[in-house]
Amino acid sequence: MFEFDVESFDFRKYSNRQLICIPLTLMLLSVLILSGWYFFTGSPVNPGIEFTGGAELLLISDNGIEPIRTTFGSSSHSIRSIVTRENAYIVNFQTSLINPEQLESMAIDSGFEVLSVQSTSPSFGAETQRLALIGLVAAFVGMATVVFILFRKIVPSVAVVLSALGDILVPLAIMNLLGIQLSLGTLAALLMLIGYSVDSDILLTNHILKRKGNFYDSLYRAMKTGLTMTLTSFSAIMVMTITAFLFGVDLLTSIGIVLIFGLIVDILNTYLLNVSLLRWYVGEKQ
């Protein structure tokens, strides 16, 4: 049995400004990275083929990468091998000038075993992109509305929403830096983060606003529970990510990586950003 020794981090020693500057700097950096990406690539993230249109083939080539290069030549955008599956390669086609079934038959004719084909036309991709944006904004607005209705107080609600915003922005920037594309899978991960992050934020806000007694007692109690929650989610997702990576289940791996970063960032956002906003709010009133 272990307990989180949360009291060892003495919040009293630090001013609100000091606490808030770490998560805010991270968020600001992320916004800079995302806007830089937008400036240089025309898109704030690296959109996957589900959004841009294109094709992706997963195939087995017994003689390594060279035959794949000769077959598809310059029409392929990237070829990468899969660590855990012998002789397996993912061939990516960003432009869909060649239709997917032609790619498939080219691969079969060259003696590759085709394990999967995924292809999206540019027009369908554009529609998906539009829908995904609507979905993400609607999800965020929906979450924010519920938070405001639940707490009916501006500052605590803004604190929760702001920390959820950080939980999405920072992992998005990290995805750019690690070269992880935004796909429907990673979008799902970002939305899962809204769910996970709001859990601990609501717990914290509830403990501090609805309890009598010392601010710090409530805070540490909420932290103990909250960190246990984050640790269990974290360990489950860590295990999922590692096994999915070893088995080569791409979708679950990329969901996992985004969640891992999101949960780490969430700890900062909840216990530095959200806490200091609440302390400021409560202090003002007392």
Place this chain on the structure above:
Amino acid sequence: MNIRQFWRVIVLILLLVLSVVLIVPSGPPQITSSDSSLDLNYGLDLSGGTRLRAPLLGYTAEQVDFTYRNEVEIEENLVDYFGFLSRSDVDATLGQGGLGTIEIFSDISEEDFKLALDHLNLNHNDIIQGVTSQTRQTTIEVLNKKFDESGLSGATVQQSITTTGQYFIVIEVPNYNGSQVRKLVEKRGSVEVIANFPDATGENKNIVVLTQSDIATVGTVQEPGISISSYHVPVTLTESGAIKFQKTLHSNGFTSSNGVNSCTSSLPPEMRHCINTVLDGDIVYSASLSSGLAQTIIAGDLASSKNFVMTSVNQSGAELLRLHLRAGALPAPLDLDSGTIDFVSPSLADNFKLYSLLIGILSIFAVAAVVFLRYGKIKVALPMVVTALSEVVILLGFSSAIGLALDLSHIAGFIAVIGTGVDDLIIIADEVMSGGDISSKRIFQNRFKTAFWIIGAAALTTIAALSPLAILSLGDLRGFAIITILGVLLGVLITRPAYGDILRFLLNLK
């Protein structure tokens, strides 16, 4: 112990039993293969196969004033106006009150369509991209027939609509790859027999002598024989079709000595009399009228025998011809370049299925390890793990009951449910056990109420965040959102409160 106090636990157990009954297949246990071990439906990722999504190509003019016009006349006028369209590319349908719709199933522009209608003095409302619901329905029926005829079993054809009102046809075929599926649906499959011959002035002429509606029954593909030297499909014509065929060929010189057996490269093109089998505008086979059939036509006997053969260059061509003849032509072509095609090989899908199970089990072990280490009390931790697991089992049972096809995205949803589920149980446990022993029922109730407020609030926000995705047609995300929302609802209404009851019971034992 009062049963009424533990009604949630009882409901939980009932749901669990029901789910297990639904998931575990009835009848004797099958040890043969791993994939028959559970009674669940699997989607593309986990079963293998092809999913193809495409809109139907076409434009529709609505509320067209048909006064003093009839459908056939309008169709012919439009075909003449555009020049490159065939009759099957245009469909005029008279509705109520003298108003009707005109559809053009081709890649023309809305502007050209408008100009054509203006040119023909047809008053109309808006021209919209897409086809009528009737056309969509017929297309789906024909597609289903094509899959039935081709032996690609288990195919499903559905339509879906985007938020902008665009309709997509969604075809899922287990076990077959993209090119096999695409071959069946990339063409409309409209089969015509066209007579090609020099007319009296020597000018080359084409006349459609048979369309699909002139064919009554279709036989099976025959190998080349003595009388017919290529793969062929015997058909019987309708009476009107046979008479039309007989009359057209006879009056255009096919049965004369110049016509019989004249479709050969040894004659100059302007002398040839050919009977062309045309698939979607492309000639797939050219043949002469044999002297035997010429005799039958001269004697006027074709109208009673009605036998005819459709020929093709090879066996696969003949099979395709037979398929299109039997299933009929698609009213509108699928615009395959504006959709998506996904294929997962059955072997990869089998791997995914096994891996998903392993990933799920390992994740649960990780969760269990953390809660055991954190609480140290079996009484608190074990029911926590069991409750979280039961949420997944009940969700699986529910998916089985509604026939939801499980995909990788749903697996992600299940893991999300385990994650938020255990989070909530931790809140309950910490809240209930905070501040020493639970001396009275009232204290327990109060603490549980606080915990439940937090859980309910978190659940509401998660549902609010995910419900747009459950509605939008965003492929994989939809399944994930639906499973997560269902899981959260199930958790808040039944399983998580039930955990509270179990915990109270176990802690009171002291």
